[in-house]
Amino acid sequence: MTAPSPRPRSARQSDVARIAGVSQSAVSRVISGDAARIPAETRRRIHDAIAELGYVPNPVARNLRGARTRLLGVHTFEPLFPNAREGFYVEFLLGIEQRAEETGHDLVLFSSTGDGAGGRRIYRDETNRLRIADGSVLLGVSPDRAELARLWHEGYPFIHIGRRDVPGAPIPCVIPDYSGAAAGIVERLHGLGHRRLAYLRDSIDVEPYEDRRAGYADAVTRLGVVDRSPGFVSGTAGVPDEVVSALADGTCTAAVAESERVAAELRARLTDRGVRIPEDVSVAVLEDTSAADVGWDDLRIPRQEIGRIAVERLIDMVSDPAAPRESTYVACEAMPGETVAGVREDRR
Structure with a gap:
């Protein structure tokens, strides 16, 4: 029985250096992209040798040696x-x-x-x-x-x-910068005459939502806007009945929702009460809603x-x-x- 032929050894940097007639360090620098001081003719010989041998750098091995892999x-x-x-x-x-x-x-x-x-x-x-x-x-x-x-x-x-x-x-x-965008939405509502707002939280408590809440709160305080909604005062999530009623009877004239999901729930409940958006009340959303069916006023990331x-x-x-x-x-x-x-x- 004939023994199987040994697998050919993969080309190494030393092989490239030998064929190109250069040092192995020069080959390594060309491969890593750090070849600014290597003459163009030397770089050409190295690239020709790489092509001739079919040499493929091993990024993992280079990483283990402390070299950059790009x-x-x-x-x-x-x-x-x-x-x-x-x-x-x-x-x-x-x-x-x-x-x-x-x-x-x-x-x-x-x-x-x-x-x-x-x-x-x-x-x-x-x-x-x-x-x-x-x-x-x-x-x-x-x-x-x-x-x-x-x-x-x-x-x-x-x-x-x-x-x-x-x-x-x-x-x-x-x-x-969710904080700055949230403040910008409050400023726009204020510029349109809204002075009594309601804030609707989502149930998510991570830093991006904390930033939204902080920006909204800062703008409300700075502009003298009134917000006594549960979402703003006590951190209650969702669409409380009292907020729906306050928007329906005019106690509040606008709502700011943290998410499109919450805004959609509010819209459905206001529709059931015969309240129109934006003819009767305004609603803005503190996230990107470009994929939603409703053209919400929102923020874009x-x-x-x-x-x-x-x-x-x-x-x-x-x-x-x-x-x-x-x-x-x-x-x-x-x-x-x-x-x-x-x-x-x-x-x-």
Whole structure:
């Protein structure tokens, strides 16, 4: 019986260096993109040798040696496929992809680090699996803030899209300015004559909603607007009966809802009472409702821009590990729609 032929050995950097007639360090610098001081003719010989041998760099091995791979990770704490949260994350991903391509980086999507209970984790078997990439963009709501603290203390370069407060670890974030947008919506209502508002909370209690509430509260106080609704005073979630009644009888002339879901419930209940939006009362929503059937007055998050900024900040961290890792705020826009109008004369 004839013994099987041995498998051919994969080409190595040393082989490329031998054929090109250069040092292995020169080959490594060309492959890593750090070839500014290497003559053009030398770079050409190296590329010719790479093509002749079919050499493919091993990014994992390069990472273990401390070299940059020019791979950027995207880790998601929530499922992206087929269309998580009605495609909320898609625009972020488009911005991330665009800027990565423009800067000569490839992307690695980390989406299989499940914990067996529906959550997604960064560490498995005490190993940070993101280290295959030079740094990573994190998306979604982490089920374990201690993981984020550990990642920060290890010094691994990462940036989180959305504000996250992690005790003992001021992690860098790219933060949509929900507070400023919420204040802008209150200012618009005030400019149309509304002085008695109601605030409708969703049941979600994470930092982006805290920012909405803070912006709304600051604007209400600053402008002297009256709001005694349960959502504003006691933090009650949903659409309380007293708010529906106050809007129906003119005690309040406008409502600000944290989410399209809550706004839709309010609309249905007002319709049952014969109250029209915006003819009788105005309603604005503190999230992007562009996919909704109703043309709500709302706020818009520049998601592609945020994705691009996240990549730029991440590359800065990778390029200079000693640079400050600070958060960046990005303005959101208060968008006029079809659900806000001036106050009816008999309700002023």
